[in-house]
Amino acid sequence: MAKMTLEELKKLRETKKRELEKREVTGKDIEITVGMATCGIAAGAKQTLSAFLNELEAQNLSNVVVRQTGCMGYCYAEPTVEIRMPGMPDIIYGKVDPETAVKIVRKHILGKVLINDHILDKPAADIMKK
Amino acid sequence: MAFKNYVLVCGGTACQSSKSEEIYKNFISELEAAGIKEDVQVVITGCFGFCEKGPIVKVLPDESFYVEVKPTDAKEIVAEHLVKGRPVKRLLYQGEETKKHAKVEDIAFYQKQFRIVLRNCGVINPEDIYEYIARDGYAALEKVLFEMTPDQVIQELKVSGLRGRGGAGFPTWLKWNFTKQVNDSPKYIVCNADEGDPGAYMDRSTLEGDPHSILEAMTIAGKTVGANKGYIYIRAEYPLAIHRLEIAIKQARELGLLGKDILVSGFDFDIEIRLGAGAFVCGEETALLASIEGERGMPRPRPPFPAVKGLWQKPTVINNVETWANIPVIILRGGAWFANIGTEKSKGTKVFALTGKIRNSGLVEVPMGTTLREIIYDIGGGIINGKKFKAIQTGGPSGGVITAEYLDTPIDYENLQKLGSIMGSGGMIVMDEDDCMVDIAKFYLGFTVDESCGKCAPCRVGGRQLLNYLDKISKGKATRDDLVKMKQIGAAMKRASLCGLGQTAPNPVLSTLTYFEKEYLAHVDDKTCPAGKCKGLIIYSILPEKCIGCGLCARRCPVNCITGEKRQPHVIDQSTCIKCGECYSVCKFGAVMRK
Numbered sequence: 001m002a003k004m005t006l007e008e009l010k011k012l013r014e015t016k017k018r019e020l021e022k023r024e025v026t027g028k029d030i031e032i033t034v035g036m037a038t039c040g041i042a043a044g045a046k047q048t049l050s051a052f053l054n055e056l057e058a059q060n061l062s063n064v065v066v067r068q069t070g071c072m073g074y075c076y077a078e079p080t081v082e083i084r085m086p087g088m089p090d091i092i093y094g095k096v097d098p099e100t101a102v103k104i105v106r107k108h109i110l111g112k113v114l115i116n117d118h119i120l121d122k123p124a125a126d127i128m129k130k
Numbered sequence: 131m132a133f134k135n136y137v138l139v140c141g142g143t144a145c146q147s148s149k150s151e152e153i154y155k156n157f158i159s160e161l162e163a164a165g166i167k168e169d170v171q172v173v174i175t176g177c178f179g180f181c182e183k184g185p186i187v188k189v190l191p192d193e194s195f196y197v198e199v200k201p202t203d204a205k206e207i208v209a210e211h212l213v214k215g216r217p218v219k220r221l222l223y224q225g226e227e228t229k230k231h232a233k234v235e236d237i238a239f240y241q242k243q244f245r246i247v248l249r250n251c252g253v254i255n256p257e258d259i260y261e262y263i264a265r266d267g268y269a270a271l272e273k274v275l276f277e278m279t280p281d282q283v284i285q286e287l288k289v290s291g292l293r294g295r296g297g298a299g300f301p302t303w304l305k306w307n308f309t310k311q312v313n314d315s316p317k318y319i320v321c322n323a324d325e326g327d328p329g330a331y332m333d334r335s336t337l338e339g340d341p342h343s344i345l346e347a348m349t350i351a352g353k354t355v356g357a358n359k360g361y362i363y364i365r366a367e368y369p370l371a372i373h374r375l376e377i378a379i380k381q382a383r384e385l386g387l388l389g390k391d392i393l394v395s396g397f398d399f400d401i402e403i404r405l406g407a408g409a410f411v412c413g414e415e416t417a418l419l420a421s422i423e424g425e426r427g428m429p430r431p432r433p434p435f436p437a438v439k440g441l442w443q444k445p446t447v448i449n450n451v452e453t454w455a456n457i458p459v460i461i462l463r464g465g466a467w468f469a470n471i472g473t474e475k476s477k478g479t480k481v482f483a484l485t486g487k488i489r490n491s492g493l494v495e496v497p498m499g500t501t502l503r504e505i506i507y508d509i510g511g512g513i514i515n516g517k518k519f520k521a522i523q524t525g526g527p528s529g530g531v532i533t534a535e536y537l538d539t540p541i542d543y544e545n546l547q548k549l550g551s552i553m554g555s556g557g558m559i560v561m562d563e564d565d566c567m568v569d570i571a572k573f574y575l576g577f578t579v580d581e582s583c584g585k586c587a588p589c590r591v592g593g594r595q596l597l598n599y600l601d602k603i604s605k606g607k608a609t610r611d612d613l614v615k616m617k618q619i620g621a622a623m624k625r626a627s628l629c630g631l632g633q634t635a636p637n638p639v640l641s642t643l644t645y646f647e648k649e650y651l652a653h654v655d656d657k658t659c660p661a662g663k664c665k666g667l668i669i670y671s672i673l674p675e676k677c678i679g680c681g682l683c684a685r686r687c688p689v690n691c692i693t694g695e696k697r698q699p700h701v702i703d704q705s706t707c708i709k710c711g712e713c714y715s716v717c718k719f720g721a722v723m724r725k
Contacts, residue, residue, distance in 0.1 A: 002384075002385075002386075003384075003385065003386030003389075003391075004385050004386050004387075004393060005393060005394045006272060006275075006276060006393045006394070006395075009263070009268060009272065009385075009387075009393060010272070012260070012263060013263050013264060013266070013267075013268075013269065016260045016261070016263050016264035017264045017265075019264065020254070020261060020264040020265065022132065022133065023136045023171075023190050023191075024190075025190060025191050025193055036214070036215045037214075037215075049134060050132075050134075053132035053133075053134065054132060056132070057132050065191045066134070066191065067191055067192060068134070068135075068192075068215040069215060070214075070215055070216060
């Protein structure tokens with residue numbers, strides 16, 4: 001650590017803010033949920049999850065929460081990923097390898113265009129929500 | 131590499147004493163064993179405030195709020211939640227209200243809170259300056275150093291309406307302005323961290339959870355009034371807070387946020403920690419200053435006020451920890467934003483340490499004007515064991531009790547004073563029907579009598595006399611005349627004592643006398659203690675017709691004063707009974723009587 005000038009402090013704050021924002025959940029309106037059950041992990045969901053996190057960082061997107069969940073039921077199409085965001089229908093994508101994950105971030109989230117050949121379904125209604 | 135999950139482990143003193151450090155270490159080793167060390171960041175944070183349910187562990191981004199976590203639970207959380215993505219349900223907080231596993235935002239404890247002072251507690255790692263900086267840390271200092279004039283800073287404080295959180299509620303801007311206007315040098319900045327009220331730990335938690343906010347605020351004050359040196363006076367029995375302050379000061383110096391030429395602005399400011407030996411009177415500002423100077427901690431008459439002649443007879447701004455913690459937010463968000471919160475005369479929020487017979491004891495921060503009922507029932511979850519609320523004690527040994535009929539009073543400095551109590555530093559002790567008011571008054575007065583420095587007679591002699599009367603009452607030897615004399619002594623102490631300690635010491639006695647006169651009279655006239663607390667007035671005896679001679683009470687009695695043959699009624703020897711009540715609580719047949 002070295003003594004800083006005003007500009008250096010401001011720059012440092014921006015970098016650190018982005019790091020810390022990843023931890024926060026409130027105020028983020030885009031949600032990526034990766035199915036991380038045994039079937040998903042066997043099909044490479046861990047790599048998919050990392051690909052999402054790395055691409056979000058590369059694109060400097062801070063309003064996205066990446067969650068992990070259990071089996072979504074599409075064991076034949078793992079890894080499965082659910083995307084919820086304003087302005088787009090809720091979508092479940094199947095067979096999401098790291099490459100597709102990058103595509104989802106760039107096209108679906110940033111470009112607001114569906115990736116047709118990976119669409120599986122839309123999420124079932126959540127009975128826990130009234 | 132980005133993290134997939136974050137584990138926040140509470141590192142406040144309360145959670146550390148129930149082994150949160152071990153929990154942290156176990157998480158690190160379990161994550162390593164599971165091979166996902168790179169994917170999960172484990173952070174020790176400041177106090178979450180929900181101390182009743184500690185140790186607290188929060189997992190993000192799932193927002194799982196784990197409570198009462200044991201070191202051995204780390205393994206299960208890692209294996210189930212972090213590896214397989216299945217939260218460990220048995221450890222999740224269960225809301226009383228919903229009976230389902232709650233996320234943080236569903237917990238009633240946090241619903242009515244508004245966290246300004248505790249904004250970073252439970253959110254960041256207090257030992258990492260970068261995390262503080264990421265939460266707009268030192269941005270207020272930037273503003274003060276490069277964009278604002280000292281007058282603008284004071285104007286902003288004036289607009290904010292911030293008043294001293296140490297208890298007296300003196301306008302902060304006025305204090306700063308006095309010191310700024312004095313033509314003398316050097317000037318000093320002091321942080322009063324000598325928190326001493328029984329049951330209060332607001333300042334400790336703020337220092338433990340967010341030490342940089344205090345350093346930043348003191349530096350801002352230094353720039354505003356023209357001081358280059360600051361002292362933090364903290365009691366030695368707060369080792370964790372001291373440790374984190376030391377780390378914070380070191381990190382700030384390394385980054386050039388303390389020391390010479392801060393951020394190349396030409397302004398110098400440095401901070402030194404001074405440890406107190408834990409004398410209650412040193413929380414009084416003039417006694418505190420004497421203690422920093424190396425003198426015996428005794429108050430001196432004011433004026434002159436420390437703002438004009440303080441440390442080493444030089445102008446000194448002295449504020450309490452909680453006051454300091456508000457400053458950076460006021461500078462960043464503006465005084466008008468702050469003034470929007472709270473009541474007409476008391477702005478902003480107040481942190482309270484909620485303890486006693488309350489379900490969710492812990493640290494709560496609420497806007498001024500919140501009612502006691504909201505704090506006790508909505509946030510605190512009500513009285514434990516479904517007992518009846520009797521009174522709440524605010525302001526520690528300097529405060530008084532507030533009864534059920536005043537529970538809907540909005541809390542601010544003036545309202546509490548009208549009720550015969552004070553805001554104080556923020557201790558709140560809830561009492562139920564089993565608490566005896568004479569006993570409570572005796573406890574608090576005993577504390578101040580012990581802590582009196584002895585310099586002035588009203589406090590030294592008056593306190594002792596008052597305590598003698600209380601002792602007489604609790605033994606059933608007092609008369610109604612004594613009650614009158616107590617009121618006289620109390621009034622004299624209030625007017626004639628030198629400092630706040632003596633002036634407020636009779637408060638617990640006078641306020642209980644006002645609100646619970648009947649209870650005092652029961653002790654004086656009927657020689658009984660309705661709550662069954664005053665040992666001199668109760669007698670335990672065994673009803674022969676109900677006693678089956680099981681001998682349980684005799685085995686439990688710590689002084690072996692219960693005798694009797696098997697299956698025959700037992701007898702308590704009154705000459706050796708210490709009235710601990712153990713026999714009363716263990717008897718399954720209601721054969722032990724308390725009178």
